[in-house]
Amino acid sequence: MTSTDTVQLWSVSRVYGSGDQAVAALDGVTTGFAPGTFTAVMGPSGSGKSTLLHCAAGLDRPSDGKVVIDGTDLGTLTEDELTLLRRARVGFVFQSFNLVSALTAEQNVALPLRLAGRRPDATKVRAALAEVGLAERAGHRPSELSGGQQQRVAIARALVTKPAVIFADEPTGALDTTTSRAVLKLLRGLVDHQGQTVIMVTHDPVAAAYAHRVLFLADGRVVDELTGGPGPETIAARMASLEVTAC
Numbered sequence: 001m002t003s004t005d006t007v008q009l010w011s012v013s014r015v016y017g018s019g020d021q022a023v024a025a026l027d028g029v030t031t032g033f034a035p036g037t038f039t040a041v042m043g044p045s046g047s048g049k050s051t052l053l054h055c056a057a058g059l060d061r062p063s064d065g066k067v068v069i070d071g072t073d074l075g076t077l078t079e080d081e082l083t084l085l086r087r088a089r090v091g092f093v094f095q096s097f098n099l100v101s102a103l104t105a106e107q108n109v110a111l112p113l114r115l116a117g118r119r120p121d122a123t124k125v126r127a128a129l130a131e132v133g134l135a136e137r138a139g140h141r142p143s144e145l146s147g148g149q150q151q152r153v154a155i156a157r158a159l160v161t162k163p164a165v166i167f168a169d170e171p172t173g174a175l176d177t178t179t180s181r182a183v184l185k186l187l188r189g190l191v192d193h194q195g196q197t198v199i200m201v202t203h204d205p206v207a208a209a210y211a212h213r214v215l216f217l218a219d220g221r222v223v224d225e226l227t228g229g230p231g232p233e234t235i236a237a238r239m240a241s242l243e244v245t246a247c
C-alpha cells in the first residue's frame, strides 16, 4: 500500500457484538486500492466481504484501525461530515440497482447532485447516461428498462459526482450472463479509459476476472491476492481451496 492509494485500510478490525457473542468480521486488514485500478474482493460466505466494503466506503465505522478515502482519514469526521464525503467522493452500485421507481433514468442519475445540494446540471446528467450507453433512455422509468439497463442507470448515478471510488456489491448478481458481461465491461472501461477506481465484491470468478486484482478474504483477514488480471479458472481454483479450508 502507498499513501497515494485512493482507499487505504490500516489494521482495520470490525467486531460485532460483545463477550461470548463477539464476532470479528474483520481482523486487522491492511490493504490499499490504487487510483485507476479495478479490484475484486472474494471469499467464502461470512469471510467479511460486505463488512470490508462497508468500512472502506464509510458506511460503517471500524472497531479499530484507520480508513482513508481520497486523502481523508474517516476517523476524524463527524457523522454529518462522513455523509457529505460519501455523497461527494464515493459512488455505490448494488445488486438490486436501488433506483427510485417513480423517477425517470435522468432524475435517478440527478439524485446524488440534488442530495449534495447542487442544482443538477442537465449536461452532466446526460453525459453520465451517455457514458453507459443510455442517452436515448433518459425519460424512461426503471420499470420500462431491462435489468441490465437499470444497472447501467445505477452506474451512471454512481458516476455523476465524479467520485474518487466506486464500490460495487455483487453488481451482476441479479443479471443473466450476457447482461452481466456488458455491465462488467462497462465497469472495466471506466477504469481503463477514465482512470476510475472500482472495488467490487463478488462470488463469481468470471466477474472477478474483469478486475486487475483479486483480494481473497477468509475469517476476516486478507489471505491471498492475485494480480495482473488473473483468469476465471485461476480465481475459481483459489476460491475452491479457501472454501475447502472454511468447511
Ligand SMILES: Nc1ncnc2c1ncn2[C@@H]1O[C@H](COP(=O)(O)OP(=O)(O)OP(=O)(O)O)[C@@H](O)[C@H]1O
Pocket (backbone or CB within 6 Å): 016, 017, 023, 024, 025, 043, 044, 045, 046, 047, 048, 049, 050, 051, 052
Ligand atoms: N450486524 C451484524 N451483527 C453480528 N454479526 C454480523 C453482522 N454483520 C456481519 N456479521 C458477521 O460477520 C461475519 C462477516 O460477515 P459479512 O457479511 O461481512 O461476510 P460476507 O463475506 O459478506 O458474507 P456473504 O458472502 O455470505 O455475504 C459473519 O460471521 C457475519 O455473521
